[in-house]
Amino acid sequence: RKYVLTFEEANPDDVKLLGGKATSLVLMTRLGLPVPPGFTITTVACKEYYKSGEKLPEGLMDEVIEGVRYLESKTGRKFGGGDTPLLVSVRSGAAVSMPGMMDTVLNVGLNDKTLQGFIKFIGSEHAAYDAYRRFLAMFGRIVLGIPEEEFNKPLDEIKRKYGVKEDPEIPLQGLKELVDLYKQVYIRRVGKVIDDPWEQLRLSIDAVFKSWNSPRAKFYREANKITPDIADCTAASVVTMVFGNADWRSATGVVFSRNPATGEDELYGEYLPYAQGEDVVAGIRTPKPISELKKEMPEVYQQLYEGVKKIERYKKAVQDVEFTIEKGKLWFLQTRNAKMNPLAMIKVTVDMVKQNWMTKEEAIMTIKPQHILQVLYPRIDEAKAPKPIVKGIAASPGAVSGQAVFDPDTAVEWAKAGKRVILVREETKPDDVHGFYASVGILTSRGGATSHAAVVARAIGRPAVVGAEGLKIDYSTRTAKAGDVVIKEGDWLTIDGFTGNVYVGQVSTIEPKLPPEFYELLDMADSVSVFGVKANADTPEDATIARRFGAKGIGLLRTERMFRAPGRLELFRSVILSTNANERRDALNKLAELMRRDFEEIFEIMEGYPVTVRLFDPPLHEFLPNVEELVAEVTRARTLGRPDPEKEALLARVRALMEANPMMGHRGVRLGITFPDIYMAQVKAILEAALELKKRGKNVQVQIMIPQVSEYKELEYVINNVVKPTAEEVFKNYGDRIDFKIGTMMETVRASLTADKIASVVDFMSFGTNDLTQAVFSFSRDDVENKFMSQYLNLGILPYDPFVTIDRDGVAKLMKIAVDLARSVKPNIEIGICGEHGGDADSIRILAEVVGRGLDYFSASPYRVPVARLVTAQESL
Ligand code: ADP
Ligand code: MG
Ligand code: MG
Structure with missing residues (x-):
C-alpha cells in the first residue's frame, strides 16, 4: 500500500505524513482507549492529488476499498450493506491544527436502502432519520457546494411547522419531510441524489483534499505563517461513525484535561445529549457543563477522566479532547494540545514537575519567553x-x-x-x-x-x-x-x-496575579543555568522590582538620573558652568551628599548581591540650558540696549561645550580624565554609602564601572589618579575600608579588539551592546529608526533590527573575539552584558551560541529579568 495506513499500524509520531488529527487517533488507539476503527489516507496522496491537477491518485481507491474491508472486519458491519450498514466520517487534518479551516463529512454511506438497516442497528427511526438529514445537508454543502441556506431554510420551515425550537424536538414525521425536501434540493441543484456509498466516499475524500486549498484555509496559513515545511497538505481519515444522536443516553462533547484558563487540575468542558459532531461548537443549543456528566453518567465520566489523564500524562501537555457517547458507551474522537492562557500554562507545567510527570528540564523547555512576558502586564x-x-x-x-x-x-x-x-x-x-x-x-x-x-x-x-x-x-x-x-x-x-x-x-x-508557580518555575531555571541574570536598575523602585523578579544583583546602575533630578540639575549646572573653584567644590559636595543617600537606598535593597555602578557617561551639553533660548534672551537684551554680561558669558561657556558629534564626543572616561571632580564626587558617594551600610552590618558588594573606554591607558589613568586616591581618602576619613571591584563597559570597537590589554587592568568587563552596536555599524542609534531601518528590513538588507536583537555576524562575533582575548590573560575575569539585548530572548540565544560560557551573566531591564532567567536556563541545557 502506498497511501493508506490503519490506526493500528501507523506511527503516532508521523505528524507530517498523517496530520495531527490522525496521529492523535493513532496514539489513543495505542494507549488502549476506545477509538472507533479507522484508517488514514496520508498527505502523500494529497500532494499527488494537487500535482495531477486535483485528481485522486491512481490506485488510491483500491487501497481505500481494502481499508473499508478492514473496518468491516473490525466492526462486523458492511459498507453499503442493507442489514447492519457501516457509516464513516471522512476527516481532514494537517500537521498543524487549522481549526475549522478544512472540511469533514459525517455519516457517509447512508441512502434510502442502508437507512432501513441503520434504523434497526440504531434502534430508533427518529435517530436514523436525524443522521440521514444531517448527511444530506453536510454532503450537499461540502461536497457538492450547494449553498448552506438551501438546507437551513427547509430546516427552519419544518421547525416552524411543528412548532419546535431545537433540532432534537422535530418529530419523526418532520424529519422524513425534511429528508424529502433535501432530496428535492439535490435534484434541483445537481440533478440527482448521490446514493452510491462508494461514490459518496470517493467524492468526500476529494472534497477533503480540496479543502486544503479553500480560500479560508489559505488565508489562515498565510496569517499564521504555516509554510510548506511545517504542513504541506492534509490527510483524510476514514473513521467508523459513532452516534451521539442515537438516544438521550448519547451525547457529543469537548473536554480539556485541565482548566485552560486557570490551570486548575479539573476536567473542563461541555457536552450535548442527542447531538452529533459540530453541534457543541456551533452553538445551536446550549451545552451542559462536564460536571453534569459526573452526575448523569458517573461511569462514563470516570472513564473519560482516566482516558484524558492518560493522554495528558503521555503527551505531558494539557489536552483538548473530542468525544462521543453512543448509548452509554464512550468513544474518543480526537485529542490535541490545548491552547492555554500563559499563566495557566506555567502553573500546569510546574504542577506536572511536582507530580513527577516531567523533569525540571522538560518544564523549562516547555515554557516560551512569550508566556513569561505575557503574564507580567x-x-x-x-x-x-x-x-x-x-x-x-x-x-x-x-x-x-x-x-x-x-x-x-x-x-x-x-x-x-x-x-x-x-x-x-x-x-x-x-x-x-x-x-x-x-x-x-x-x-x-x-x-x-x-x-x-x-x-x-x-x-x-x-x-x-x-x-x-x-x-x-x-x-x-x-x-x-x-x-x-x-x-x-x-x-x-x-x-x-x-x-x-x-x-x-x-x-x-x-491585572495579572502571579501565582507561586511563576516563581517556582524561575527558581528551577536558575538551578540549571550556567549564566547569571542581573538587572539594569537606576532607582530604588527598579531595584525592588528586579529583586522581586529574581535578579542576582545590578549589572548596570546608570547614575545620570542622579544629576537630572529636580533640585540637582541646578547644582550640577553650576559645577559645569561656574568659573569659581570654591563654588564648584561646594556644589559637588552637596551633590555627593545627595547621591550617597541614593546609593545607600539601592545598596540596601540589593543587599547580598553585587551592584555595578557606572560612572557618569553622557556628554555634558545634555545638562546645559537650551542654546536657542539663551541666544534669544541675549539678543533681546542687546536690542533693548541693556546687554546682560552674565548671560553672555553663560552663552559663551555653553557654546564652548557644544560638539558636532556629542555621542562620540566629550563623555564617559574622557570626562573622567578632563573633569576628574565629577568622578571623584561619585566615587566618594558610592564608597561612603557602602561604608555606611557596612557599619550597619549589611553586606554590600560594590563594583565601579567606567564607560566609553577605547584605550587601556585611559582606564589605568582614571583608576590610578581618580578612583584609587579618592577611595583612600574616603577610607582614611572613615577609619574603615571596604573591598570593591573596578571594571569597564565594553562599548567601543577598539576596546573589544584590545580586550587583553583592558583585562589586564580591571576586575570585570560588561558589554554595553547598544553603543557597541552603534559603533560596529556606524549607525546612529537615535536616528536609524525614523530614517532607514524599516526600509532596510523590508528590502531584506538586514534580517532584523540589530538594536533589538544582537547582530550575530558582526557584534556578537566581535564580543567573542574580545572575550577570548580577555580570558587569554585573565581566565577568571568576570564578563557580562548589559544593554537592551540582555533581556531579549533571541539575543540571549545568539550570544549563548556565539560567545557561550565566556559570558558570566546577562543584565536586563527589571521586567525582562524573568525572561532572561528562563532563556539562559534553556540555553544551558
Ligand atoms: P474539525 O477539525 O472541524 O473538528 P473533525 O474531523 O474533528 O473536524 O469532525 C467534526 C466533528 O465531527 C467533530 O465534533 C468530531 O468529533 C465529529 N466526528 C468526526 N468523526 C466522527 C465519527 N466517526 N463519529 C462521530 N463523530 C465524529
Ligand atoms: Mg475536531
Ligand atoms: Mg553606552
Whole structure:
C-alpha cells in the first residue's frame, strides 16, 4: 500500500505524513482507549492529488476499498450493506491544527436502502432519520457546494411547522419531510441524489483534499505563517461513525484535561445529549457543563477522566479532547494540545514537575519567553473594549489608562497631585525621563520599536505605544487629533502595549496575579543555568522590582538620573558652568551628599548581591540650558540696549561645550580624565554609602564601572589618579575600608579588539551592546529608526533590527573575539552584558551560541529579568 495506513499500524509520531488529527487517533488507539476503527489516507496522496491537477491518485481507491474491508472486519458491519450498514466520517487534518479551516463529512454511506438497516442497528427511526438529514445537508454543502441556506431554510420551515425550537424536538414525521425536501434540493441543484456509498466516499475524500486549498484555509496559513515545511497538505481519515444522536443516553462533547484558563487540575468542558459532531461548537443549543456528566453518567465520566489523564500524562501537555457517547458507551474522537492562557500554562507545567510527570528540564523547555512576558502586564479586557481610535507600534507591553498630558513637567506635577497620566508626545528625549517615571504609560506619534520612548518605557516597565502616526499632536493647544476625535489635556486614554491599540476613555484592564508557580518555575531555571541574570536598575523602585523578579544583583546602575533630578540639575549646572573653584567644590559636595543617600537606598535593597555602578557617561551639553533660548534672551537684551554680561558669558561657556558629534564626543572616561571632580564626587558617594551600610552590618558588594573606554591607558589613568586616591581618602576619613571591584563597559570597537590589554587592568568587563552596536555599524542609534531601518528590513538588507536583537555576524562575533582575548590573560575575569539585548530572548540565544560560557551573566531591564532567567536556563541545557 502506498497511501493508506490503519490506526493500528501507523506511527503516532508521523505528524507530517498523517496530520495531527490522525496521529492523535493513532496514539489513543495505542494507549488502549476506545477509538472507533479507522484508517488514514496520508498527505502523500494529497500532494499527488494537487500535482495531477486535483485528481485522486491512481490506485488510491483500491487501497481505500481494502481499508473499508478492514473496518468491516473490525466492526462486523458492511459498507453499503442493507442489514447492519457501516457509516464513516471522512476527516481532514494537517500537521498543524487549522481549526475549522478544512472540511469533514459525517455519516457517509447512508441512502434510502442502508437507512432501513441503520434504523434497526440504531434502534430508533427518529435517530436514523436525524443522521440521514444531517448527511444530506453536510454532503450537499461540502461536497457538492450547494449553498448552506438551501438546507437551513427547509430546516427552519419544518421547525416552524411543528412548532419546535431545537433540532432534537422535530418529530419523526418532520424529519422524513425534511429528508424529502433535501432530496428535492439535490435534484434541483445537481440533478440527482448521490446514493452510491462508494461514490459518496470517493467524492468526500476529494472534497477533503480540496479543502486544503479553500480560500479560508489559505488565508489562515498565510496569517499564521504555516509554510510548506511545517504542513504541506492534509490527510483524510476514514473513521467508523459513532452516534451521539442515537438516544438521550448519547451525547457529543469537548473536554480539556485541565482548566485552560486557570490551570486548575479539573476536567473542563461541555457536552450535548442527542447531538452529533459540530453541534457543541456551533452553538445551536446550549451545552451542559462536564460536571453534569459526573452526575448523569458517573461511569462514563470516570472513564473519560482516566482516558484524558492518560493522554495528558503521555503527551505531558494539557489536552483538548473530542468525544462521543453512543448509548452509554464512550468513544474518543480526537485529542490535541490545548491552547492555554500563559499563566495557566506555567502553573500546569510546574504542577506536572511536582507530580513527577516531567523533569525540571522538560518544564523549562516547555515554557516560551512569550508566556513569561505575557503574564507580567495588565491586559485589555477585550470583551469590554470599544473601537480603538488609532493604532501604533506595540512597544512595551501592558495596558493602562491615564489622563493625557503633553509635556513631562505637567506629567510630574499631575502625578504629584495623585493623578494617573499618560505622557503623549510626538517623540521623547532623554530630558523627558522624569515624565516617564511620573506617567503610567507613554504614547508617541513618531518613532519605532527601538525609539527612545520605546527603550525607556521597556526599561522602566511602562506600557508604551509609539509611532501612532494617525495621531496629530499640537503642543500649542495641548490637544491631539485622531480622525475626528480630539483629545484634550486631561482626557482619559487607554493604551495597549500588546497590540498598539489606543482607546479614548478608561477601558477595563485585567491585572495579572502571579501565582507561586511563576516563581517556582524561575527558581528551577536558575538551578540549571550556567549564566547569571542581573538587572539594569537606576532607582530604588527598579531595584525592588528586579529583586522581586529574581535578579542576582545590578549589572548596570546608570547614575545620570542622579544629576537630572529636580533640585540637582541646578547644582550640577553650576559645577559645569561656574568659573569659581570654591563654588564648584561646594556644589559637588552637596551633590555627593545627595547621591550617597541614593546609593545607600539601592545598596540596601540589593543587599547580598553585587551592584555595578557606572560612572557618569553622557556628554555634558545634555545638562546645559537650551542654546536657542539663551541666544534669544541675549539678543533681546542687546536690542533693548541693556546687554546682560552674565548671560553672555553663560552663552559663551555653553557654546564652548557644544560638539558636532556629542555621542562620540566629550563623555564617559574622557570626562573622567578632563573633569576628574565629577568622578571623584561619585566615587566618594558610592564608597561612603557602602561604608555606611557596612557599619550597619549589611553586606554590600560594590563594583565601579567606567564607560566609553577605547584605550587601556585611559582606564589605568582614571583608576590610578581618580578612583584609587579618592577611595583612600574616603577610607582614611572613615577609619574603615571596604573591598570593591573596578571594571569597564565594553562599548567601543577598539576596546573589544584590545580586550587583553583592558583585562589586564580591571576586575570585570560588561558589554554595553547598544553603543557597541552603534559603533560596529556606524549607525546612529537615535536616528536609524525614523530614517532607514524599516526600509532596510523590508528590502531584506538586514534580517532584523540589530538594536533589538544582537547582530550575530558582526557584534556578537566581535564580543567573542574580545572575550577570548580577555580570558587569554585573565581566565577568571568576570564578563557580562548589559544593554537592551540582555533581556531579549533571541539575543540571549545568539550570544549563548556565539560567545557561550565566556559570558558570566546577562543584565536586563527589571521586567525582562524573568525572561532572561528562563532563556539562559534553556540555553544551558
Ligand atoms: P474539525 O477539525 O472541524 O473538528 P473533525 O474531523 O474533528 O473536524 O469532525 C467534526 C466533528 O465531527 C467533530 O465534533 C468530531 O468529533 C465529529 N466526528 C468526526 N468523526 C466522527 C465519527 N466517526 N463519529 C462521530 N463523530 C465524529
Ligand atoms: Mg475536531
Ligand atoms: Mg553606552
